[in-house]
Amino acid sequence: AGDGDCGHTHARAARAIQEWLRARPPPAAPAQLLSALADLLLEKMGGSSGVLYGLFLTAAARPLLARSDLPAWADAMDAGIQAMQKYGGAAPGDRTMLDSLFAAAQALRALRSPGAELLPVLSTAVQSAEAAAEATRSMEAGAGRASYISSAQLLQPDPGAVAAAGVLRAVLEGLQS
Numbered sequence: 001a002g003d004g005d006c007g008h009t010h011a012r013a014a015r016a017i018q019e020w021l022r023a024r025p026p027p028a029a030p031a032q033l034l035s036a037l038a039d040l041l042l043e044k045m046g047g048s049s050g051v052l053y054g055l056f057l058t059a060a061a062r063p064l065l066a067r068s069d070l071p072a073w074a075d076a077m078d079a080g081i082q083a084m085q086k087y088g089g090a091a092p093g094d095r096t097m098l099d100s101l102f103a104a105a106q107a108l109r110a111l112r113s114p115g116a117e118l119l120p121v122l123s124t125a126v127q128s129a130e131a132a133a134e135a136t137r138s139m140e141a142g143a144g145r146a147s148y149i150s151s152a153q154l155l156q157p158d159p160g161a162v163a164a165a166g167v168l169r170a171v172l173e174g175l176q177s
Helices: 005-023 030-044 047-064 070-088 097-112 118-138 159-176
Strands: none
Touching: 005 030, 005 047, 005 159, 030 047, 030 070, 047 070, 047 097, 070 097, 097 118, 097 159, 118 159
């Protein structure tokens, strides 16, 4: 929205995750990892972004309880988005972080195909999320903080959409290294 709040909120989350990782090894099981991250973000991130990421990660952990194969990760992404939509009230096209996440989820559905390879699919998902974040620049805000601001003042892409794409980019880069 231009006031720096989204960046400060995400920086607070990043510092909390760094401190958490220095204090203890993260859980090895994917469902426990996402649940622990959800708790951490709900406690430390703050703002509506912290709540939404917490909801997303809590819901995304459920499909990973029984299995953690590639299709389960696509299911996890879909479950997280459904939770965000249900409790946050936004939909794709509302100029929110959901735009980036929804675009990534569409690309991640390729993980359900036999022979899918994680890194190429995730790379496509990140590119889709980044393109969707940029596309929010010309969208009319239907939810979130930007919906309270005159569209004439919204000259940049939605900060939450940009941040969500950045988080996905960081995941990809972490897996590549």
